[in-house]
Amino acid sequence: MTRKDNSVNIESRRGYHHGDLRGALIAIGLEMLDAMPAEAISLRAMARRAGVSATAVYRHFPNRQALLAALAREGMERLGGLQRAASAAAGGGGPGLAASGRTYVRFAVDNPALFRLAFASAPATALLDLPLDEAGSAMRGLREAIAELLPPALPPAARRDAALHAWSLVHGLAMLILDGQVGYDPAEVDRVIRATLPGSAAG
Amino acid sequence: MTRKDNSVNIESRRGYHHGDLRGALIAIGLEMLDAMPAEAISLRAMARRAGVSATAVYRHFPNRQALLAALAREGMERLGGLQRAASAAAGGGGPGLAASGRTYVRFAVDNPALFRLAFASAPATALLDLPLDEAGSAMRGLREAIAELLPPALPPAARRDAALHAWSLVHGLAMLILDGQVGYDPAEVDRVIRATLPGSAAG
DNA sequence: CCCCCATGTTTACAGCGACAACATGACTCG
DNA sequence: CGAGTCATGTTGTCGCTGTAAACATGGGGG
Numbered sequence: 033m034t035r036k037d038n039s040v041n042i043e044s045r046r047g048y049h050h051g052d053l054r055g056a057l058i059a060i061g062l063e064m065l066d067a068m069p070a071e072a073i074s075l076r077a078m079a080r081r082a083g084v085s086a087t088a089v090y091r092h093f094p095n096r097q098a099l100l101a102a103l104a105r106e107g108m109e110r111l112g113g114l115q116r117a118a119s120a121a122a123g124g125g126g127p128g129l130a131a132s133g134r135t136y137v138r139f140a141v142d143n144p145a146l147f148r149l150a151f152a153s154a155p156a157t158a159l160l161d162l163p164l165d166e167a168g169s170a171m172r173g174l175r176e177a178i179a180e181l182l183p184p185a186l187p188p189a190a191r192r193d194a195a196l197h198a199w200s201l202v203h204g205l206a207m208l209i210l211d212g213q214v215g216y217d218p219a220e221v222d223r224v225i226r227a228t229l230p231g232s233a234a235g
Numbered sequence: 236m237t238r239k240d241n242s243v244n245i246e247s248r249r250g251y252h253h254g255d256l257r258g259a260l261i262a263i264g265l266e267m268l269d270a271m272p273a274e275a276i277s278l279r280a281m282a283r284r285a286g287v288s289a290t291a292v293y294r295h296f297p298n299r300q301a302l303l304a305a306l307a308r309e310g311m312e313r314l315g316g317l318q319r320a321a322s323a324a325a326g327g328g329g330p331g332l333a334a335s336g337r338t339y340v341r342f343a344v345d346n347p348a349l350f351r352l353a354f355a356s357a358p359a360t361a362l363l364d365l366p367l368d369e370a371g372s373a374m375r376g377l378r379e380a381i382a383e384l385l386p387p388a389l390p391p392a393a394r395r396d397a398a399l400h401a402w403s404l405v406h407g408l409a410m411l412i413l414d415g416q417v418g419y420d421p422a423e424v425d426r427v428i429r430a431t432l433p434g435s436a437a438g
Numbered sequence: 439c440c441c442c443c444a445t446g447t448t449t450a451c452a453g454c455g456a457c458a459a460c461a462t463g464a465c466t467c468g
Numbered sequence: 469c470g471a472g473t474c475a476t477g478t479t480g481t482c483g484c485t486g487t488a489a490a491c492a493t494g495g496g497g498g
Contacts, residue, residue: 053445071274074485087487088446096486151414160417196417197404197427204407205399211354214363214399224400228431256476277454290456291477299455 054092056082061103065145070100070152100153107150111139119177126229129177133202133225134218140206141216148210160196181229201228257295259285264306268348273303273355303356310353314342322380329432332380336405336428337421343409344419351413363399384432404431 060081064073075096076086093099115132122131140147160175178195186194205224209216263284267276278299279289296302318335325334343350363378381398389397408427412419 075487076485085447086485087448090487091445151410151416193423193426193430196408196423197430199417200407200411200427201400201404201431202407203411204403204405204409206407207354207410208399208403208406211357213354213357214402220396220399223396224403227396227400228404278456279454288478289454290479293456294476 053082053084053088057089057092057099058102058106061099062106062146065103065143065149069145070103070149073100075099097153100149103146104150104153107143107146110143111136111147111150114139116176124177124180126181129181129198129229130222130225132177133198134222136202137206137209137216137221137225138218140210144210147206160192160199198228201225256285256287256291260292260295260302261305261309264302265309265349268306268346268352272348273306273352276303278302300356303352306349307353307356310346310349311357313346314339314350314353317342319379327380327383329384332384332401332432333425333428335380336401337425339405340409340412340419340424340428341421343413347413350409363395363402401431404428 057078060078061073064078064081075089078099079086079089082088089096089099093102115135118131118135119128122128175195178198179191182191182194202225205214205221208214260281263281264276267281267284278292281302282289282292285291292299292302296305318338321334321338322331325331378398381401382394385394385397405428408417408424411417
């Protein structure tokens with residue numbers, strides 16, 4: 033998916049001058065996020081890698097933050113996709129929810145900079161309060177798994193609480209691990225997640 | 236506590252040249268953290284406020300990060316103190332643990348920049364794995380409340396799981412709120428925290 | 439065919455963290 | 469009491485950053 037060219041695209045040139053600079057910058061940014069935190073990525077470094085002057089970036093993004101926001105969106109989408117896939121692969125229901133949670137933490141561990149960025153510069157729209165089909169792809173997996181798991185008769189407020197509960201737990205786990213406050217032990221993560229499934233705790 | 240002088244201290248001069256520059260910088264940093272995130276605080280701005288040249292800071296901190304780390308430590312200590320106080324005021328036990336958790340989230344909401352900084356540049360020592368009396372003051376409150384609440388017969392691993400569970404939940408809640416992913420509703424926070432108390436969920 | 443405008447470049451500026459060389463003044467010791 | 473040392477603070481500088489303004493260019497639509 034991410035071609036490895038550091039210079040300008042040649043084949044996929046659908047743009048005008050050079051190539052798809054916007055896309056190239058995003059690919060470069062994601063690549064750099066594998067090696068360093070977002071705050072260490074300079075606009076100029078990305079431009080350099082793209083083989084382009086620093087100010088060319090401003091033709092595609094109003095400022096550095098906007099570029100990072102684009103990377104953040106990509107991160108959210110990847111996370112959401114993995115969660116949905118994991119939930120489906122586990123057959124949905126309780127196992128699906130647990131799998132979705134494990135995937136959430138795993139993603140954070142595997143892509144710390146991207147995970148951090150995804151939330152740090154996320155749009156301030158409260159994902160939990162959006163209707164499911166607009167809730168970005170980020171929380172779709174978790175919320176769908178929870179919705180499926182809860183007794184349909186439950187009032188919406190209880191559903192919301194359950195979703196918040198599950199989300200907070202995995203998010204807290206992820207952040208504490210990333211910040212080095214606790215070690216990453218998959219078995220432990222799994223235990224803690226299972227203990228929180230709706231049904232073990234009252235909604 | 237934080238005197239409001241922007242120039243050099245006069246009365247509390249226990250230092251040599253000007254005053255207690257190190258202390259002044261920390262006070263200034265905490266003040267600035269009330270108004271902006273840590274990454275927006277420049278070493279030069281702090282020096283300016285202290286009425287001192289930029290490089291004077293390097294006499295007291297090896298670099299900017301070290302100064303921020305000092306602020307982070309202060310944040311951790313404040314948070315820990317508040318938690319212990321809240322737990323004690325609630326009479327310990329289950330109510331104490333819930334109070335400690337509520338205080339954790341509240342602190343984050345009230346001091347977003349300081350809270351973030353406290354974890355972002357925390358020493359990478361896994362607080363949860365330290366003996367209680369060395370565990371900094373950060374997690375003391377939570378862990379003491381949990382220890383008190385759990386049946387003494389429980390094996391240490393179960394205690395650890397319970398602590399991690401509680402900590403993850405409140406930390407996740409706090410971060411999601413700070414990142415604007417969910418709104419801050421004290422009642423909701425309280426509900427979610429109560430649902431996680433050891434005893435509602437199996438350890 | 440030509441011109442327009444999206445895309446990219448050059449130049450410039452202020453602010454940043456950090457290093458090296460220098461100044462100063464408070465405390466110590468003879 | 470006088471000298472000198474060393475912690476503390478200053479000046480000057482460097483390379484880097486984000487970003488604004490003015491200029492260049494070339495591909496596609498009139």
